[in-house]
Amino acid sequence: MRSPPAIDALREKVRKLETAERRTIDVLPFGVGAIDAKLPTHGLSLGALHEIAGGGNGAVDGAAAALFTAGIAARTRGPVLWCLVRPDLFAPALEQAGLGPDRVTYVEAGDEKSVLACFEDGLRHNGMGAVIAEVARLSMTASRRLQLAAESSGAMGLCIRRWRRQSEASDFGQPTAAVTRWRVSALPSAPLPVPGVGRARWFVELIRCRAGESAEFELEACDAQGRLAVPPHLAYGQAQAGDGSYRATA
């Protein structure tokens, strides 16, 4: 779907207003056409705050959200800082998503408040690839500070929203200054011809996106380089819908 030229011009104007000090916006593309097309910058902008939460039980355990985030962080350049409250992250899994143990420094902050303080310190530091924090509450003021900190250094801020209880997850509806907001839920894995569990699949929702529309995707989980993929049956379907031509299937 193409937007009218007037809207495009307006968007360009707004973008210039927003990023007066910065010359260019650096972008980290997902490398998956379906997602990048939905993002106005054709990828996740560096120097911005992004929120990721898990859907369903993932709101409490944050397992899929952590892997999704690790996949993004793995594709950035530079060291990574991960601020935790609950130390239950299993590093071998992050390595399988492309984020090796040498790149990540973990900070076990005692409470929510010091997590946010460490998160901001990390974002203000020049040269970080990505700064990740697991927080439950994120107020508008706090997120605004984090967004400004990220803009000042150009590091990508990834905020994993993880709550103590399922009932608290409704907090995700509250507005924040984050540029994009994602929700990742587990889907049944890719079917195999033999008994076993195939490549994990996720239902990824782009709930909010500044200057863009929300969208949802069915994706295959991160590979060893942190790249996502579109499941084969959908990839074929999209190609067909995209160019409108029929193809013979063998």
Added chain:
Amino acid sequence: MPATKAQALVPGLVIKEADPAGDADALERLAVWALQRYAPIVAADPPDGIVIDATGAAHLKGGESAMLAGMIDRLVGSGIVARAAIADSWGAAHALARYSNQPLMIVPPGTSADRIMPLPMVALRLGPETLDGLRRLGFETIADLASKPRAPLTLRFGPELGRLLDRAMGALDEPIDPVAPPDLITVRQGFAEPIGAPETLARYTNKLVIALCAKLEEQGLGAKRLDLLFHRVDNRIEAIRVGTALPVRDVKRLTRLLCDKIEKIDPGFGVEIMTLSAPVVEPLGAKQSISSLIDAPEADITALIDTLSNRVGEHRLYRFAPLQSDVPERSVGKVAPTAPQTGEGWPDHWPRPSRLFPHPERIETVALLPDNPPVSFTWRGIRRRVKRADGPERVFGEWWKRDAELIAVRDYFQVEDEAGERFWVFRQGDGVDATTGSHDWFIHGIFG
């Protein structure tokens, strides 16, 4: 007792001349060692002790108990049997360290006065004549002494007795005159009028850091520890200690680290002297600046590490590193964030869950023995049917660590329920032989 009598009582007794001067010197050296390692305000407490003001210094060592335990371990390692106590006042800590029944004791704030009550009077650092006189009157413990009216005691034994009692109870302040090693790099700023506003303290902190860095530069050194002492008008000393992972001589960075902590300082009626010293220094040479001819190297995050470790504590900042173990919870070790990068990773044969529970949780399962994954399981009151599963991945116990693990076995399965959530479950035992494990099922992690 004469030496000959002692030799008769203990065969093979080694006799040495007493050397009080040498002992005092050694104690002083020990105090300097403690100063460099533990806290900014340390003094020798002759004849046999060291007093440390641990306020605001334990955070770099992982809390008070960890600091104390580590200290005792190190002293034992160098052949010194030591006892330690943390209490509200010097007097109370002195008494508890020497006369309590535990070799290592941390008294919660506000309860020191109660804890020293049952101790003998000698714990009060009284002179021998006073002690003798009190014993003759029938006093045994500090409680006996504290319960009596003060005036008659003062009349008989002088004011020192009351003063020592008050100091032990924490009613009277007792300043510690900190030890300073002779070659300590230090700068000092006195004020004509006492200062107290945080902004003023921060401004003078910056000036002191500039002066200290100039001194460090002359000698080609960088600071790894900085102590900022605030001498208050009421003769108390407030202290800030910050540590860095690598030697630093950067004015901006050091000022920032110190100023982050100024809010914790209580200036009281005012601060009249500030001293800044670097008890731990290391050589730091000049480095060539980066040229654009070569690629930008990996960003330097030691400044960030210093800021964060002074905020949350050194032990809370780490990198994970692989350990040689197949047991999942033992395969991950923590190393310092500044440790050299090894490039090593974990074996990549099997998928691993992104969240690993600190303790595996018991689940109720329906499963066929010995090799099949569960058909369904109940975890936290929710029953899940297993749609797909992978496994078993057998992990053997590490018999070289514990005898009980000689034949222990865990069989790990990756299971996926109908909603697509993936879990890591294991069965204790190999499913045939009950001696290898109880055949109970546990959930150990969640896959993304």
